[in-house]
Amino acid sequence: MANIFTFENNNCNLTVKNIHCLNLDYTLDCGQSFRWEKNNVDHWCAVVNGKYAEISQEASDTITFYNCTKSEFNNFWTNYFDLNRDYDEILNCYKEDKYLSRAINEYYGIRILNQDSWEALCSFIISQNNNIPRIKSIIDRLCENYGDKLPNGTYSFPSAERLAKLSPEDLSPIRAGFRNKYIIDAARKVASGEVDLEAIKKLPLDKAEAELLKIKGVGPKVAQCALLYGCSKVDAFPIDVWVKRIISELYPSGLPKCACGTKGIAQQYLFHWRRNTNSI
DNA sequence: AACCAGGCGCATA
DNA sequence: TATGCGCATGGT
Numbered sequence: 001m002a003n004i005f006t007f008e009n010n011n012c013n014l015t016v017k018n019i020h021c022l023n024l025d026y027t028l029d030c031g032q033s034f035r036w037e038k039n040n041v042d043h044w045c046a047v048v049n050g051k052y053a054e055i056s057q058e059a060s061d062t063i064t065f066y067n068c069t070k071s072e073f074n075n076f077w078t079n080y081f082d083l084n085r086d087y088d089e090i091l092n093c094y095k096e097d098k099y100l101s102r103a104i105n106e107y108y109g110i111r112i113l114n115q116d117s118w119e120a121l122c123s124f125i126i127s128q129n130n131n132i133p134r135i136k137s138i139i140d141r142l143c144e145n146y147g148d149k150l151p152n153g154t155y156s157f158p159s160a161e162r163l164a165k166l167s168p169e170d171l172s173p174i175r176a177g178f179r180n181k182y183i184i185d186a187a188r189k190v191a192s193g194e195v196d197l198e199a200i201k202k203l204p205l206d207k208a209e210a211e212l213l214k215i216k217g218v219g220p221k222v223a224q225c226a227l228l229y230g231c232s233k234v235d236a237f238p239i240d241v242w243v244k245r246i247i248s249e250l251y252p253s254g255l256p257k258c259a260c261g262t263k264g265i266a267q268q269y270l271f272h273w274r275r276n277t278n279s280i
Numbered sequence: 281a282a283c284c285a286g287g288c289g290c291a292t293a
Numbered sequence: 294t295a296t297g298c299g300c301a302t303g304g305t
Contacts, residue, residue: 052291128287134303135286177301182288219288239285271286284305291298 005082007070014073015064021087021223024056024057032229034123034136034144035157048080050156056116060109067100079114085234087111090262094244097256099246100266103273110268112234118198119157120230121212124222125182138253141174142183161188182217201231208233220267237263246270250278 008015028036028044035046043056043066054066065073078084091108096101126142127135139157146158146166164187170181176183189195195215200208208231212223221238228236237255239247247254259266 043288124286127285129285129300130287130302131285131304137303175302178288178299179301219290221287225286238286242286275286281304289298290302291296292302293294 002136005073007073009070012067013064014068014070015058015062016073017062019061019063019083021091022063022081022083022111023060023107023108024055024063026110026272027081027113030134030268031257032268033113033115033276034127034132034139038266047143047147047150047156049076052150052152052154066253078125078221082111082114082232090265093258094269099250099273100256100269103269106277107269107272110272112265113229114232115156115230117226118160119141119192119199119234120181121186121190121197121215121218121226122157122160122224123165123220124229125178125186125215125217126226127225128179128217128219128222130179138174138176138179142171142176145173146273160187160190164191179217182215186218187214198228205233226265228267232273234262237267240271242265242271242274244252 003020004018006017008017018221024044026254028046033046035048037046038045039045039054041056045052045054047053055063056066057063065077068077090102094104121129122142123135123139126138127247128183130138143155143157145157146162148158150153163183165186166187171180171183174180186195190197195211200211203211205227208227209220209223212218212226218226221240224236224238227233228238237243255263
């Protein structure tokens with residue numbers, strides 16, 4: 001069933017009701033995005049596409065966007081949270097599978113975000129052989145050093161064009177180690193158009209991956225993450241250590257066919273479930 | 281004090 | 294094609 005939203009304006013804030021299958025706590029803290037943090041009043045905050053955003057969830061179907069207009073919601077946030085995709089229909093199909101069924105029962109409301117393609121690519125280059133707290137702190141330092149300062153003192157994610165002018169040595173303050181040269185190679189190829197992220201969004205999955213593999217430090221895992229989280233490819237399927245465990249333990253002959261076409265969504269539920277529940 | 285972290289590039293066979 | 298190691302850094 002499609003979302004038919006209802007809106008309430010309070011001062012500059014917009015409360016949206018009748019949102020289906022979106023749990024902010026799960027969605028913003030499940031390893032797909034690294035910039036969202038909860039503030040002192042338990043609202044989720046981040047700089048998203050160059051603007052500071054603050055949101056909170058009052059009920060399972062009710063979310064308030066602070067300092068946000070209805071047109072900003074319609075033109076940006078519906079796509080960011082992928083609200084036009086019918087998750088209930090997708091997840092309903094997963095119920096025929098034993099483990100997917102458990103994962104969606106426990107973590108109903110995870111959605112795959114449509115993040116900025118460059119930010120997603122760069123963030124998952126940083127993620128390799130790394131843990132989530134440190135990924136976040138490296139990205140924070142990258143933004144503080146090379147992003148634009150916003151009026152409230154936060155920083156935007158630096159553009160590929162900005163980083164393309166730097167050398168790997170220039171990135172030493174962010175302490176990303178051996179990943180510095182990968183970030184710069186990605187920035188240069190994206191800024192020059194040698195790797196065209198907008199074109200990649202329109203390519204089939206395999207061709208899109210091949211384009212991203214032109215970048216030093218981008219292998220299959222990072223490429224699939226960039227495609228899933230930044231290029232709206234819901235069938236992209238990043239295989240990290242956790243998903244590798246899930247496959248070998250539960251799906252030695254592959255994911256069930258109910259996940260066909262949305263393997264990235266299934267992956268996200270299984271990943272979160274395996275990391276947090278740790279029982280079969 | 282070793283070991284690990286949402287991997288990848290490179291060398292070796 | 295398939296393994297194994299080094300890579301920077303910080304947390305446990």
